[in-house]
Amino acid sequence: MAEEKLMMKALSMDIITGKMFTELHLSITEEYGEHGRELVQKGLEAFGLKDAEAMAKKATAEGENHAFFEYLPQVVEGEEKFADLTTYARFSKMFAQIAKLVVDEYGEKGEQVIMRAVERFGNKRGEGIAQRARTNGLENTVENYLTNYDMGRSDLFEIDTVYKKNEVEQTFTHCPFGQQWADDNMGKYGILYCKVIDPSIATGYNKNFEVIHDQYVLREGQCHFQFQMKE
Numbered sequence: 001m002a003e004e005k006l007m008m009k010a011l012s013m014d015i016i017t018g019k020m021f022t023e024l025h026l027s028i029t030e031e032y033g034e035h036g037r038e039l040v041q042k043g044l045e046a047f048g049l050k051d052a053e054a055m056a057k058k059a060t061a062e063g064e065n066h067a068f069f070e071y072l073p074q075v076v077e078g079e080e081k082f083a084d085l086t087t088y089a090r091f092s093k094m095f096a097q098i099a100k101l102v103v104d105e106y107g108e109k110g111e112q113v114i115m116r117a118v119e120r121f122g123n124k125r126g127e128g129i130a131q132r133a134r135t136n137g138l139e140n141t142v143e144n145y146l147t148n149y150d151m152g153r154s155d156l157f158e159i160d161t162v163y164k165k166n167e168v169e170q171t172f173t174h175c176p177f178g179q180q181w182a183d184d185n186m187g188k189y190g191i192l193y194c195k196v197i198d199p200s201i202a203t204g205y206n207k208n209f210e211v212i213h214d215q216y217v218l219r220e221g222q223c224h225f226q227f228q229m230k231e
Helices: 013-047 049-061 087-135 176-183 187-205
Strands: 158-164 167-174 209-215 223-229
Touching: 013 049, 013 087, 049 087, 087 176, 087 187, 176 187, 187 209, 187 223
Parallel strands: none
Antiparallel strands: 158 167, 167 223, 209 223
């Protein structure tokens, strides 16, 4: 009898935001100790504690453990500033505010700390995508990467995807993350995420999977990727 395929829904952006925040917290406090914690706190305050709490509660309700509550008082006063924005936009704003404080203080070293957080976040997500494929009896090949992807892609992403032998080529003409960073004049910090995220997810998925990312929404106006499986 054939095994029944399990339907796996995409992770919500609240879960993904919780995962990203936790890796920022870990990398920044590993490097800078108590001062790192202060920078994360200030970044979260600049973003908005009420908005952070709303995302934290949703992530927890969906089963995600995260570090948000280490930075939030038991009772968070005030109103959400970004309740009308998409979850992608709120992710971008939170990331940029924390990255800004670290990079403005520590320069290139701070950039490396932020990129290390993104790399760990990406590696873990890639491992999860491989597990999603494995659960349905699929190997972690090129063909099974996007079909088992963990994050839902809404209509806010405009993507052209071409499958080739041992390669997937993608061009993003619109990305809500990059657009938000551009709108907020935060591209300097957002691009630290863009540079690392796809290669690190790919490596987590399969150590022989490489990503060539030669164009960026924040730089060239579109993102261009070649996902290639090394023989």
